[in-house]
Amino acid sequence: MERYEKPSVTVDIVIFTIKDNDLKILLVKRGIEPFKNMWAIPGGFVRIEESLEEAAKRELEEETSVRADYLEQLYTFGEVNRDPRGRVITVAYFALIKSEKISKLKATADVIEAKWFSAFKLPKLAFDHEKILEYAIKRLRWKFEYTTVVFSLLPEKFSLTELQKIYEIIFDKKFDKRNFRKKILSLNIIEKTKERQKNVSNRPPQLYKFKKKIGEIVEII
């Protein structure tokens, strides 16, 4: 059906989490050429019998042993010379994972080591992966500003302070507590539960839960 040579297709997944009061990205150290021993975004070839999204989920689960709490396609990078091995088109995905769920990272075949890096202090990367990460961070901020993805990083019941902290980490700035709470409450997307947090050595915060569907478009901040 096709008269031309085919390019190869890979998926790469930018996996974000919030850990130690910082925004983290999962990177892997390559065990094979090209770019052996350099850090890169995890990814791999798309198999003929799986969809792009299935491929992204598979790669992510191979690396972290858990399912993504949020996953969406980011962009497709298809410059002719982006991979020295030949023509490789990569479909980049963007994932969010709750850090509590992650126990241990696994080095898969071709990978020496997997590690969380601060999104604000990244090493030099293989291929055009710096461009991909730049794009991913922009998208991340857009998503948090205009949609409700944040709730995919929170437990079912959470305090308003936990919510605000995530925004402060991602936007790398402080928000006024009163204004933030007023704004969030006015959106009518969360509701009080009957519980308060236990085991805190100060006034126990009210816990809320999210009322809507994650990812929905709502201007948050």
Added chain:
Amino acid sequence: MERYEKPSVTVDIVIFTIKDNDLKILLVKRGIEPFKNMWAIPGGFVRIEESLEEAAKRELEEETSVRADYLEQLYTFGEVNRDPRGRVITVAYFALIKSEKISKLKATADVIEAKWFSAFKLPKLAFDHEKILEYAIKRLRWKFEYTTVVFSLLPEKFSLTELQKIYEIIFDKKFDKRNFRKKILSLNIIEKTKERQKNVSNRPPQLYKFKKKIGEIVEII
């Protein structure tokens, strides 16, 4: 380098223009199976020595004989069974063209006919192309709301009424003339020229020109 069978990769281009006071999309009638005689979004295989964007430009120029005034990647569709011929991943692009430039559409190989359809009255389409168009129209509206792409559809010098008309067509609703003008002028993205439009049988409008870079993010409406 790869142990698996490769998928094929195509680009499909959703080409928009404003013509006859309506938002139009270019479709082609397929001359070959599968979906012979059905309407589809123009597209074709990505060649091994061209980037995705180059492929999109080539396909677009083959169809319309002109260069796009605006082009960006939309989304990559990669479900396993979206093409009955086998595994085909398509990278969809989104293009805007000034309608004055287009003289005649060309039917290329494999295509019986090319035709502009109203975006609000589309025929049944081949493959998953209805999903692609739905996605494209959403993106189009987003782009017009939050960026300055509109200027890629206007001549260098234009009146505020022409500008407003494009918004009314795309959002399929009327805007208040005074508020619209106030908003646009307050953005500080256009400036008066010394000219007024000629050959109109009424008060000749002031012509403006755009000061910035097309596509820049600015909340327009």
Added chain:
DNA sequence: CCAAAAGTGTTTGCTCTACACCCATGG
């Protein structure tokens, strides 16, 4: 002088920002 589109301001309500103190709990 008529038809057609251009051009122009004000009021009202809402939303965003800035800002500081008291409260509840555990140790």
Added chain:
DNA sequence: CCATGGGTGTAGAGCAAACACTTTTGG
């Protein structure tokens, strides 16, 4: 009773929406 984070209101500025009449030109 102290340390820690939780929880709350108000005033002022800026932005968005509603709304109608006069001006300029060609025919």
